[in-house]
Amino acid sequence: MRISFNDRILLLGSCFSDEIGGKMHDYGFDVRVNPFGPLYNPVSVCNSISRLASAVPFSEDECVRMGAGSELICSFSHHTVAARPTVQEFLADANSGLQTASKFFLEADTVIITLGTSWVFRRTDTGEIVSNCLKRNASEFTRERLPLKQVIALLESMVSRYSSPSILDRGIRPKRFIFTVSPIRHLKDGAHGNQVSKSTLLLAVDSVCQSHPDICQYFPAYEIDMDELRDYRFYAEDMLHPSAQTVNYIWERFCDFALPDEERPVLERNRKDFLRSRHRPMFSGSGI
Numbered sequence: 001m002r003i004s005f006n007d008r009i010l011l012l013g014s015c016f017s018d019e020i021g022g023k024m025h026d027y028g029f030d031v032r033v034n035p036f037g038p039l040y041n042p043v044s045v046c047n048s049i050s051r052l053a054s055a056v057p058f059s060e061d062e063c064v065r066m067g068a069g070s071e072l073i074c075s076f077s078h079h080t081v082a083a084r085p086t087v088q089e090f091l092a093d094a095n096s097g098l099q100t101a102s103k104f105f106l107e108a109d110t111v112i113i114t115l116g117t118s119w120v121f122r123r124t125d126t127g128e129i130v131s132n133c134l135k136r137n138a139s140e141f142t143r144e145r146l147p148l149k150q151v152i153a154l155l156e157s158m159v160s161r162y163s164s165p166s167i168l169d170r171g172i173r174p175k176r177f178i179f180t181v182s183p184i185r186h187l188k189d190g191a192h193g194n195q196v197s198k199s200t201l202l203l204a205v206d207s208v209c210q211s212h213p214d215i216c217q218y219f220p221a222y223e224i225d226m227d228e229l230r231d232y233r234f235y236a237e238d239m240l241h242p243s244a245q246t247v248n249y250i251w252e253r254f255c256d257f258a259l260p261d262e263e264r265p266v267l268e269r270n271r272k273d274f275l276r277s278r279h280r281p282m283f284s285g286s287g288i
Helices: 015-026 042-054 087-107 148-163 165-170 190-211 221-228 244-258 261-278
Strands: 008-013 030-033 110-115 119-123 141-145 176-181 216-218
Touching: 008 015, 008 042, 008 087, 015 030, 015 110, 015 244, 030 087, 042 087, 042 110, 042 148, 141 190, 148 165, 148 176, 148 190, 176 190, 176 221, 190 216, 221 244
Parallel strands: 008 030, 008 110, 110 176, 176 216
Antiparallel strands: 119 141
């Protein structure tokens, strides 16, 4: 399964989606990246796709004041990057963004999903799994790891629903899916806990891709980082996130994986155009 400069591509998931999606945007792909901000767990990704499909506006009762002394307003469906000073500003931005992103999703043919963790935070008052805790008090949430069967069921349901030709009756173009697991490490539960979490995601994605080989494919970003770049110099200073060098390496591997050979000249031309657009003269004026 290949992508093309003619495709309309939605990227959802962890901040690794932002990295790869940002490069795709810079090099001329028709993309929309994380309209709700970075998402980490499978439940939040699936909920976000459902929201994009329905385009139900965010309402005032979904607005939440952030914790840790912040006066900003956000929602449990968004990352904190979406927070705004007032309810009115948050709703205006959130619903404007939702309207644009929903239209893009309806017309998109490819969805690239990067899953980060199988750990989730559940509100103790409603049982809702949140996309972000918004820095609120830990007592408001319980933390749990999603079982493998639940992750498979979630992804299977999403893929089956949004790849079916019958979805055209709702004005939604059927989708193809590229899955990847983020190489960003979540070490709150130690190295072993991180591996168990990632393993759950890897097994779930493998199951879904095997069930739908014509419309689902897996790109091994996690494996490239862990097996080919096995050195801490390929991580940023926090030793959790990949370095810029690593992102560039995985980007090249992704292009080899997903882009047809005949479109490589277009990519190179767009890359050079982008670099020229970013160039700033070292000196101004007429010189000596």
